[in-house]
Amino acid sequence: MIPVLTAEAMREADRRTIDDIGIPQCVLMERAALAAYGVLEEDTELKGKSILIICGPGNNGGDGAALARILSERDIFPEVVVLGDSDKRSEGLKDQLKLLKKIYPQTEIRETLPDAVYDIIVDAVFGISLNRGIAGIYADAVAFINKARSLGAYVLALDIATGIDAGTGQIQEDRTVSAHRTVAFGAFKAGHLLFPGAMYSGKVTLKDIGIPAAVMEEKARIHFFHDSEIALPPRQPYTNKGSYGKILIVAGSRGMAGAAILCAEAAMRSGSGMVRIYTDESNRQIVQTALPEALVTTYDEHMEEEPLRAAIDWCDAIAIGPGLSRSESAGEILRFILSNADVPLVLDADALNILSRDVDMLADTREDIIVTPHLGEMARLTGIAVEEISGHLVSVATDFSKSYGVITVLKDARTVIASPKGDVIINTNGNNGMATAGSGDVLTGMIASVRGRNTDSFMSAALGCALHGRAGDEACAALGADHMLAGDIIKYIR
Numbered sequence: 001m002i003p004v005l006t007a008e009a010m011r012e013a014d015r016r017t018i019d020d021i022g023i024p025q026c027v028l029m030e031r032a033a034l035a036a037y038g039v040l041e042e043d044t045e046l047k048g049k050s051i052l053i054i055c056g057p058g059n060n061g062g063d064g065a066a067l068a069r070i071l072s073e074r075d076i077f078p079e080v081v082v083l084g085d086s087d088k089r090s091e092g093l094k095d096q097l098k099l100l101k102k103i104y105p106q107t108e109i110r111e112t113l114p115d116a117v118y119d120i121i122v123d124a125v126f127g128i129s130l131n132r133g134i135a136g137i138y139a140d141a142v143a144f145i146n147k148a149r150s151l152g153a154y155v156l157a158l159d160i161a162t163g164i165d166a167g168t169g170q171i172q173e174d175r176t177v178s179a180h181r182t183v184a185f186g187a188f189k190a191g192h193l194l195f196p197g198a199m200y201s202g203k204v205t206l207k208d209i210g211i212p213a214a215v216m217e218e219k220a221r222i223h224f225f226h227d228s229e230i231a232l233p234p235r236q237p238y239t240n241k242g243s244y245g246k247i248l249i250v251a252g253s254r255g256m257a258g259a260a261i262l263c264a265e266a267a268m269r270s271g272s273g274m275v276r277i278y279t280d281e282s283n284r285q286i287v288q289t290a291l292p293e294a295l296v297t298t299y300d301e302h303m304e305e306e307p308l309r310a311a312i313d314w315c316d317a318i319a320i321g322p323g324l325s326r327s328e329s330a331g332e333i334l335r336f337i338l339s340n341a342d343v344p345l346v347l348d349a350d351a352l353n354i355l356s357r358d359v360d361m362l363a364d365t366r367e368d369i370i371v372t373p374h375l376g377e378m379a380r381l382t383g384i385a386v387e388e389i390s391g392h393l394v395s396v397a398t399d400f401s402k403s404y405g406v407i408t409v410l411k412d413a414r415t416v417i418a419s420p421k422g423d424v425i426i427n428t429n430g431n432n433g434m435a436t437a438g439s440g441d442v443l444t445g446m447i448a449s450v451r452g453r454n455t456d457s458f459m460s461a462a463l464g465c466a467l468h469g470r471a472g473d474e475a476c477a478a479l480g481a482d483h484m485l486a487g488d489i490i491k492y493i494r
Helices: 007-021 025-043 059-073 091-103 136-150 197-201 213-219 257-269 281-290 305-314 328-340 350-355 359-364 375-382 386-391 393-404 439-452 457-479 486-491
Strands: 002-005 051-055 079-082 120-124 154-158 181-185 203-207 222-224 246-250 274-280 295-299 317-320 345-347 369-371 407-410 416-418 424-426
Touching: 002 007, 002 213, 007 025, 007 213, 025 059, 025 091, 025 120, 025 154, 025 181, 025 203, 051 059, 051 136, 059 079, 059 091, 059 120, 059 154, 079 091, 120 136, 136 154, 246 257, 246 305, 246 439, 257 274, 257 281, 257 439, 257 486, 274 281, 274 305, 281 295, 295 305, 305 328, 317 328, 317 439, 328 350, 328 359, 345 350, 345 439, 350 359, 350 375, 359 393, 369 457, 375 386, 375 393, 386 393, 393 407, 393 416, 393 424, 407 457, 416 457, 424 457, 439 457, 439 486, 457 486
Parallel strands: 051 079, 051 120, 120 154, 154 181, 181 203, 222 424, 246 274, 246 317, 274 295, 317 345, 345 369, 369 407
Antiparallel strands: 002 222, 407 416, 416 424
16 A cells, blocks of 8 residues: 655654664755656756746755756756745755855846746745745745746646645645646655645656655555555455355335445445345335345334344345435334444444434444445534535544544545544545445445455455445546446446
8 A cells, every 4th residue: 555644744754764764864855856857857848948946945945956956967947936034944955055056156046036937837835844824925926836837837846735735635725836746755645635635736746755665654644555456355266155245235215225226236246245135115126126136125114123133143244324214213223233233334324314313322333333424424423514524534534433433434525534543545536427326325335345255344445435436437437427327336346
């Protein structure tokens, strides 16, 4: 898996590399500058182009000054602006400026923004060190860069674009640089992956600058999958249908058979050996017609304990909630399952809405629980406003997992999966064509299917999300975002 660092973790990784391992800061800056030069060379024709590097007062500015020297060594002479109080410049920036002036005294180094048009602009203003609102000359710099882009300039951000919070992906309204490309030094930052920061980062390219992989892994509590890691658990030659998990889908209410069908079919297409649907009696005919491969157990108005207990005893994992309703009988079913299940549970949709009336019901089971709320459902579960949740996906999901001992799948444009131990996986695939009714029902079935195949709950939740997103991407490529239905995602499960 690929590590993702917060700003704090990245700073600590830098410190460990410099102080404990002994790689000098100037070496890290040199490698960062060389990496940035390589990206510029890939993307643009540098010879004959006007280039402006805008440096802030910290080490991100030092990277920018080092880049100016690297370019000058190749007879490409940029202009450099260094913003902020000269007395507050970092030692790394001071050293790089001293080298630049000594070797290339002809380099124009300004302290104010020029009145000119450039072909290429490099944003080296703050990087991960941004910890305050952008104002004054820094706000002017952001406006200058974005105007230059609108006039056709290519914009490269060093490490992270100015205005993006490295830990949350939140931006500062109209005071955020919109980059064509970002070169991430050492590790991806959460702000590169989470929206809206991901939109402002452009294409993000990770470059090694000499920080040992072991140091970054030691500091990383957040990860995302390599594409090669996104795969269903392998099937073995000498097996039978019981080898691949028996999944109980508790879903659908009167007039809501579709949710149960989508959830169950997704579980089947994700490799489950057997799927049983527990639903309202009124759904029996449509469910059996749509999914003749599924087993069906029903209830009429109110659950009967013995059939439900038998279904629980039969299965390896349970998904509950899609289309279940918030009725008294639905609440009765949820409470019975929480109290009696001795297999892992995936709670979604109406199960979460019922749970929001009494979240302490989660304590009624000793088994692993995976909850899959979207932002509105999470707001009902926690009492936190949707706007606050959307701005702090990682911390909200992690806090909920730690508080209730569950795996949290907090669904958004970039879904965050958190464990009670504080580990986080960010799902980076998927597309806006998946913002369609029933998509969450499909995800619930996929997660339950993977969990039923004896994968641990945290990885089941994360892998289910990644497989769901990949299937959605393939459906979008084939059909277009506007034309996708939830059932189309199922067709592309691989």
